[in-house]
Amino acid sequence: MAKIQFIDFGGTARTVEAEPGSTVMEAAIKNGVPGIEAECGGACACATCHVYIEPDWQEKVGAPSSMEEDMLDFAYDVRPNSRLSCQITVTQELDGLSVRTPEKQA
Amino acid sequence: MTETIKTDCLIIGAGPVGLFAVFELGLLDIKAHVVDILDKIGGQCAELYPEKPIYDIPGFPTVTGQGLIDNLMKQIEPFGPVFHLNEMVAEVQNLGTPTAPLFRVKTNADTLFEARSIVIAAGGGSFQPKKPPIPEIETYERESVYYAVRKIETFRGRSVLIVGGGDSALDWTLNLVPVAKRVTLMHRRDDFRAAPHSVEQMRALVRDGAMDLRIGQATKLQGQNGRLEHVICRDNDGGEFAVACDAMLPFFGLTMKLGPIADWGLSLHENLIPVDTEKFETSVPGIFAIGDINTYPGKLKLILSGFHEGALAAQKVQRYVYPDRRVTFQYTTSSTSLQKKLGVA
Numbered sequence: 001m002a003k004i005q006f007i008d009f010g011g012t013a014r015t016v017e018a019e020p021g022s023t024v025m026e027a028a029i030k031n032g033v034p035g036i037e038a039e040c041g042g043a044c045a046c047a048t049c050h051v052y053i054e055p056d057w058q059e060k061v062g063a064p065s066s067m068e069e070d071m072l073d074f075a076y077d078v079r080p081n082s083r084l085s086c087q088i089t090v091t092q093e094l095d096g097l098s099v100r101t102p103e104k105q106a
Numbered sequence: 107m108t109e110t111i112k113t114d115c116l117i118i119g120a121g122p123v124g125l126f127a128v129f130e131l132g133l134l135d136i137k138a139h140v141v142d143i144l145d146k147i148g149g150q151c152a153e154l155y156p157e158k159p160i161y162d163i164p165g166f167p168t169v170t171g172q173g174l175i176d177n178l179m180k181q182i183e184p185f186g187p188v189f190h191l192n193e194m195v196a197e198v199q200n201l202g203t204p205t206a207p208l209f210r211v212k213t214n215a216d217t218l219f220e221a222r223s224i225v226i227a228a229g230g231g232s233f234q235p236k237k238p239p240i241p242e243i244e245t246y247e248r249e250s251v252y253y254a255v256r257k258i259e260t261f262r263g264r265s266v267l268i269v270g271g272g273d274s275a276l277d278w279t280l281n282l283v284p285v286a287k288r289v290t291l292m293h294r295r296d297d298f299r300a301a302p303h304s305v306e307q308m309r310a311l312v313r314d315g316a317m318d319l320r321i322g323q324a325t326k327l328q329g330q331n332g333r334l335e336h337v338i339c340r341d342n343d344g345g346e347f348a349v350a351c352d353a354m355l356p357f358f359g360l361t362m363k364l365g366p367i368a369d370w371g372l373s374l375h376e377n378l379i380p381v382d383t384e385k386f387e388t389s390v391p392g393i394f395a396i397g398d399i400n401t402y403p404g405k406l407k408l409i410l411s412g413f414h415e416g417a418l419a420a421q422k423v424q425r426y427v428y429p430d431r432r433v434t435f436q437y438t439t440s441s442t443s444l445q446k447k448l449g450v451a
Contacts, residue, residue: 039230039362045154047359070299073271074359076238077323078294080342104239106361 002095006051008035009103018090024099025049025086035101042086047074048106049085051099061088061097077102108218113139114427116211116221117187118195118367121149123397123412124227125178130420131225132185133436133444136427139221140187141213143194143232148175150229153360164410174409184449190217194232198224198370200390207392207426223423226379226388226395227412230362238269238356240324250334251327251354260353261286267337267349268292269324270357276300278355280307283317290318290349292339320349324356367399375401385422386415392426394419 001017004027008014018027028036028049037048044067053061058081064072068087072078085099115131117124120142128138146152151160151171159168169177193213202208202222211219235253237243243251255261255278266286268279271293277300279291291308298305311317326338328348336348364377372379373389378401381387386394396419397412405411424433438444445451 040150040154043155043158045158046361048361069295069297070271073294073299074236076236076358106236 002090002092002097004090004094005096005098006033006035007054007098007100009101013098020090020092022090023086024051024088024090024094024097025084027090028085033101035105036085037105038086039106044068044071044084044087046106047071047084050075050078050102050105051083051085052079052102053081053083054098054100055081057094057097057099060093075102076104108216110210110218110220111139111188112220113137114221115139115223115225115423116141116195116209116219117225117227118142119149119227119229119397119399120144120147120189120191121227121229121397122151122174122178122409123229123416124149124225125175125182126413127225127227127396127416127420128182128185128187129178130417131423132182132187133438133447134420134424134428135447136223136420136423138185138187138225139190139219141190141193141195141217143192143234145192147179147189147191148172151175153233160409162408162410184447190215193217194365196366198393200371200392202392204391206429207390209392222392223426224393225416225419225423226367226393226399227397227416228367229398231364231367231377231399232362233360234363234365235356236358236361238324238358240327242327245332246327246329246334246354249332250329250352251356253356255281255355258282258285263287264353265351266290266353266355267324267351268355268357271295271298271300272357272359273300273304274357275355276304276308278357279317280304280311283311286353288317288351290320290351292320292322292324292349294321294323294342296321320347322347324354327354381415384418386419387422394423 004018005015016031025038039048040046114136115138117140120140156172193215196214197212199210209221265288267290269292283289312319322339322341324337329335379395381395381400383402396415398407442451
């Protein structure tokens, strides 16, 4: 299992356990983390699981694919560290990952 | 005055579950009209994942969202459902009694129905334009901020800022350049997901000086009394710039909202509609809810569950539409009367 921390817009941090092979979005939904909506259920089709990767983790998590970049166009306040959490696969390497959720998803 | 459309059943939502309800109702001689807010049939399958494979439809090891919708349309063709697209059910009035329900239904396009039953198959709710959470954007929604173009004339002679990089943003940029005083297209990156042909046309217009392209994101709106004057934007290096405009069109895709369903007097639970598991009827007799929008103990948001729910709801709708009919259960494989209805006997 890998630990993933979600920090909401107000600054409250929640840490959940995520199974390697699942996605960061799934870990959030499974644990009822607020701030992630995932309307489309993980099909990279809605941009409502937008997160900001904390600077220390950006390199390990990597950059979005071009399909994800396209979908990020529908998110608001996109920054260089923006990702869609349904497109980040949890690995043991990401144990301790910290992401921030935006003020609003949609 | 518009004529009232009389129907046995009004289905709200043209997604897979609403479409299959047409089939189950049709087998019982119940005619249906279908209303959907999207401009196309298929709901989430067509809007969110037309190309993506679905692996859990019984009998189809794999089928795409659009493929499933195309097949359902073929399957329900014998029953001739009437579709009312681009419309959202706005009001529901109950004129009947619990044993003989009758509903007067009005859409936002003023279409009027008199329906003996309503089946809500609205999935995650109605698709509505995503509003970018820019502070005070609501203040400008009446006169300056638009999420869709209803009439091109609205923009004649105005300075328009269009935000986004998809087909809606590009198509309206191209269509408004000849009408508006000035069109500025703004996108967060110099890369567009819209059709390459539209992107080329836009770039040519920029080269000719007929419009402006800015790379950045809107952060603040400035104006007076709901009339927009400037949009303050941030470029990707953190710099600020202002775009002078009196109209803004943000295109950030669609999101799902429960919408007016919340006002129809149904019991709701966390934006879902509780139903029983025998008839999938809501707290209002004659109004049913099937598919992702309903909730009951053990509910699974699967398309196949929605199909089952539609079949059972149809049985109860039959009781309302044909109260005196003696009900005999029939199979499509063996019943000649069902096969006649399907046009295969």
